[in-house]
Amino acid sequence: MxxxxxxxxxxxxxxxxxxxxxxxxxxxxxxxxxxxxxxxxxxxxxxxxxxxxxxxxxxxxxxxxxxxxxxxxxxxxxxxxxxxxxxxxxxxxxxxxxxxxxxxxxxxxxxxxxxxxxxxxxxxxYPFNINSNHDDSVGPVPDKMNISDEVELYTSYSITVRYSGIDSNRHLNNSRYADLCMDALTPPELDTIAILGFHITYVHEVKSGEHIEVLRSDLLNGYIYFRGQSLEGTRYFEACLHVG
Known part of the structure; x- marks a missing residue:
């Protein structure tokens, strides 16, 4: 193709x-x-x-x-x-x-x-050549991940961003946000769930040395919701894990 x-x-x-x-x-x-x-x-x-x-x-x-x-x-x-x-x-x-x-x-x-x-x-x-492919599409433009106010979140844990998580821009690497979500799961959940989907929107960059409070929901109709925020309430990301 x-x-x-x-x-x-x-x-x-x-x-x-x-x-x-x-x-x-x-x-x-x-x-x-x-x-x-x-x-x-x-x-x-x-x-x-x-x-x-x-x-x-x-x-x-x-x-x-x-x-x-x-x-x-x-x-x-x-x-x-x-x-x-x-x-x-x-x-x-x-x-x-x-x-x-x-x-x-x-x-x-x-x-x-x-x-x-x-x-x-x-x-x-953008000053360089970049070609588009319109012959295939996985789906429509993805919506931003916004957690409904009706979803109850509670604090799971908190971390400070350090060397192991940062990229060349000294920001938390995109992929590591998934680890933040997975680390909020309990051992029984990790033993039994299968990942069917992951939806995340990066709201605000997280720099080295900054503190992240990771919040999560209970399992709701096959989904677990996550939010990362500062102690002052600045939202860093919102995500949901679809599990089976």
């Missing part, structure tokens, strides 16, 4: 949990790596982006899973730019197992930003 980028990856032992399933955070990291590969092969390498003071900011992920990849399994990640909607860029993913069966798919939203001014730029500001 034209304008589609494909990467293969063997799931290693350091990427799995104690059930031998790929960690959700690692799957999101692999998706982000594939997105980077797609953009870079069209000309917008990291060094070139930095030279223009540009960066990509992931704003929303809506992931649906038939199952999570397993240890020692080779998966194939296919991704493509689906065009733009207003200031945001649409990118879809399909993930296949070794038998070419689709095991997960996702719709994502990205923003092009001026990394010095921390300002979202319009797509016309």
């Amino acid at each position: 034209g304008n589609t980028w494909t990467e293969e990856h063997l799931i290693y032992s350091n990427e799995i949990d104690y059930n031998a399933n790929c960690r959700l955070s690692n799957l999101l990291s692999l998706m982000q790596r594939a997105a980077d590969g797609d953009v870079e092969h069209m000309g917008g390498t990291r060094d070139q982006m930095l030279a223009h003071h540009l960066g990509w900011m992931l704003t929303t992920i809506d992931l649906v899973c038939e199952r999570m990849p397993r240890f020692n399994e080779t998966i194939q990640i296919r991704t493509w730019n689906k065009g733009t909607k207003g200031p945001l860029w649409l990118r879809d993913f399909r993930i296949y197992d070794e038998n070419d069966l689709e095991i997960a798919k996702a719709c994502t939203l990205w923003a092009l930003v001026d990394i010095h001014k921390r300002k979202v730029l319009r797509p016309s500001a």
